[in-house]
Amino acid sequence: MEPDEKIQAHIVSIWRESKKFFSIGGREGMLILTDKHLMFIHKTEAKKKWWGAIRLRQTVQFLKSKNIMITHDGYNEENLKEDLKNEKNVELRFDDILNISTEEKEWGSILLIEYKKDGKLEKHQYSIAQDWVKYPAKEPTKYMKVDWGPFVQYIISRQKITR
Numbered sequence: 001m002e003p004d005e006k007i008q009a010h011i012v013s014i015w016r017e018s019k020k021f022f023s024i025g026g027r028e029g030m031l032i033l034t035d036k037h038l039m040f041i042h043k044t045e046a047k048k049k050w051w052g053a054i055r056l057r058q059t060v061q062f063l064k065s066k067n068i069m070i071t072h073d074g075y076n077e078e079n080l081k082e083d084l085k086n087e088k089n090v091e092l093r094f095d096d097i098l099n100i101s102t103e104e105k106e107w108g109s110i111l112l113i114e115y116k117k118d119g120k121l122e123k124h125q126y127s128i129a130q131d132w133v134k135y136p137a138k139e140p141t142k143y144m145k146v147d148w149g150p151f152v153q154y155i156i157s158r159q160k161i162t163r
Contacts, residue, residue: 001034001037001039001077001080001081001084001091002036005034005035005036005037005077006034006035006077007032007033007034007071007076007077007080008033008034008035008069008071008154009031009032009033009068009069009070009071009151009154010030010031010032010033010070010071010072010075011030011031011032011058011068011070011128012030012051012054012055012058012072013028013055013058013059013128013129013130014028014029014030014031014040014126014127014128014129015027015028015126015127015128015129015140015143016028016029016040016042016124016125016126017124017125018122018123018124019112019123019124019125020123025137025139026139027042028042028129028132028138029041029042029044029089030042030044031111031126032080033069033151033154033155034080035158036093036094036158037091037092037093037094038091038092038094038097038113038155039080039084039089039090039091039092040089040090040124040126041080041083041084041089042088042089043083043086043088043089044079044083045079045082045083046074046075046079046083050074050075054072054073054074054075057072058070058072058128059130059144062128062144062146063144066145066146066147067146067147067150068146068147068148068150068151069150069151069154090117092115092117094155094158094159094160095159095160096115096116096117097113097114097115097155097159098114098115098116098121099112099113099114100112100113100114100152100155100156101152102148102149102152104145107142107143108127108128108142108143108144108145109127109128109143109144109145109146109147109148110125110126110127110148111125111126111127111148111151111152112124112125112126113125113126127140127143127144128143128144128146129141129142129143129144130142130143130144
């Protein structure tokens with residue numbers, strides 16, 4: 001993350017699943033869009049109380065409006081820099097993204113991203129969970145329907161490499 005970077009969108013309660021042939025399960029985290037990078041943070045220093053309150057507020061906001069370009073109080077660029085110290089979190093330059101698209105399913109909206117990181121091709125789908133089950137493993141039970149369009153357009157408009 002560069003010193004002058006600002007958060008443009010911050011979505012919590014993201015469920016990421018790999019699109020590999022034999023992949024099972026997924027991970028919960030945050031999807032953060034800055035003016036230069038896209039980040040998936042699943043190891044955060046944010047407090048559980050904050051996370052629960054923000055997740056609930058985000059759900060209410062998405063039920064009122066499908067606009068995905070939102071940010072949350074209590075998490076800023078300094079928090080993001082701290083979370084990026086953990087190597088398990090993913091930081092992508094826009095030009096690392098080979099393909100980005102959206103898909104509407106009956107159960108919710110998904111964001112599909114294909115990128116190359118450290119020489120490896122990765123494919124993931126991201127969706128926003130509304131409700132969770134915690135036993136036997138944490139899994140979403142209900143997903144949100146949102147408009148990923150502005151999110152995708154923001155990334156595409158800032159890519160220097162055109163394919």
